[in-house]
Amino acid sequence: MIHVVTLEPHEPELVDAVRRALFSGFGVGAELTGQFSIPESAIVDGGLDAEKLAFAAESLKTFADDKVLYLVKRPFRPRASPAGLLPTHGFADYGKERAVISAALVTQGYPTIEAQAQRLAKLALHTVGHLFDLHHCVDLRCAMAVPWGMVFLQGQTVELCSFCRDKSERRMKNLVV
Amino acid sequence: MAQQDTRQRRLAGLGGRLVEQGFERPGAPWKDEGLHFQSVVEIDPSFAADRWATALVDPLSLAMLRESAVNLPPTAAIRENDLQVGQRVVYPNQGVCRITGVEVKEIGGLKAEFLTMKREEDGATVMVPRSKLSSIGLRHVAQPDEIQAILKFLEAESGDPELDWKVRHRTHTDKMTDGSLTGTAEVLKALHGLSERRPLPQKERELYDSARHLVVNEFAVALGVSRATGEDTVDFCLTPPAGSPRAQLKARLKAEREAAAESALLDDLEDLVDVPGVAIEGAELLEDPTEEPPKPVAQPPKGLKASRDAKGKPKPPAKSPVPPRKAAAKKAARPKAAGKPKAVAKSKAKSKDTRSKAAKAAPAKRKAK
Secondary structure, three states: OEEEEEOOOOOHHHHHHHHHHHHHHHOOOEEEEEEOOOOHHHEEOOEEOHHHHHHHOOOOOOOOOOEEEEEEOOOEOOEEEOOEEEOOOEEEOOOOOEEEEEOHHHHOOOOOHHHHHHHHHHHHHHHHHHHOOOOOOOOOOOOOOOOOOHHHHHOOOOOOOHHHHHHHHHHHHHHHO | OHHHHHHHHHHHHHHHHHHHOOOOOOOOOOOOHHHHHHHHHHHOOOOOHHHHHHHHHOHHHHHHHHHOOOOOOOOOEOOHHHOOOOOEEEEOOOEEEEEEEEEEEEEOOEEEEEEEEEEOOOOOEEEEEHHHOOOOOOEEOOOHHHHHHHHHHHHOOOOOOOOOHHHHHHHHHHHHHHOOHHHHHHHHHHHHHHHHHOOOOHHHHHHHHHHHHHHHHHHHHHHOOOHHHHHHHHHHHHOOOOOOHHHHHHHHHHHHHHHHHHHHHHHHHHHHHHOOOOOOOOHHHHOOOOOOOOOOOOOOOOOHHHHEOOOOOEOOOOOOOOOHHHHHHHHHHOHHHHHOOHHHHHHHHHHHHHHHHHHHHHHHHHHHO
């Protein structure tokens, strides 16, 4: 089960698109569980820190193999790394329970709600994929491709490639066993 | 110690392989470590001394090391005395593990000491006989300076990938078994470069995923960041965001490389066109379009038979409906003719001619009888 939790008010079309994409991508139920607020501890130097938000957000009562996806609208501050400042669309605790995504970067420049919903759904699929231990994919049409690529933002498909789907299914079976 | 052993093993294999490939040196066997290194230095003096063995495996590695000649530091191998409970080590092909202790087990009546470790990502237990610690390739987690060198290597322009899958597979498997972070990063970059040109086969896709998994995990542990940040750091170097200066630089390098390759190809084609007796379909495209086509020279009739019909009247000269240049273009445009090699088409035409000549000659023979 994948729980979708909004930390800021979202249009119902966006949340619906995210739920549908998660259900079709992983074959497990995805539902809007509730709306919480952004914790103060996740705000660093006036910007929202994705990693801190993922761990500081209010928790849900879940089963062992449940996943929680938090949605926000404001942009995350870029993360520092030895390679430079990384553009941050979201954060996932690999192989664990919690992930968070922001609609800010993927929906800007797309005026229609349908286009915004499609991109947000793709990002949700990507980030939850990391919770199932999926890495970035070399197939540019796959939702697990690098999220800052032009093909990721402009591509029309919201689905996983066969390799990523197989891997996520294997991972889910192992979890259940 | 483990690196020395791996080097010796590679040497033994490489010597034979190089001789097979024709890289034999009379009086200077390839087994000699000094000569190996010397020969690589002749090709590119900027190689780090400890990287020569990989460089000799295939030209792909050679090209890759040329880019990574930033002296990739060797990963520190583990000595038995260094080991402590709770210490993090890297086990080849398994990833980062934490030492949990030493156990004595009896197997087949023999008692042996085993070093037990827990894999960090999933808690799986790994047991290594203490006597094999030096040869198994166990090593320390990479240091930040090594991570920096590998990031530089990842962001450098990748060379042409090895197209022979057997060579590629052997090289990549060797590197993964070796277990060094440098080798794993080389596999990751080579397969990433290959995937930009064509889809990866299933086996190589799995190998790519495995290499990425190991690199990301070790980056995360070495830098003290989450795995998500580790993976984004790797991808920030491999595929920089569109529009960033890093991406522009990469695109410029790629365009330069493609332009150089194209000009080399054109040079080759032009050389081929210059060779007499070699015909290349579409070679007329290389000709200067501003030049006027040569005027057709009227050929005098060679013999009476050819110029007269059956009644003995002179034949009018055969008129071609289209000029010869256009006819050639039409012929090239036909799908079947374009696909056939020239030699086959010529031989078929020849056989047609001989058949028609024989048919013409048959009634004349009968009349003569």
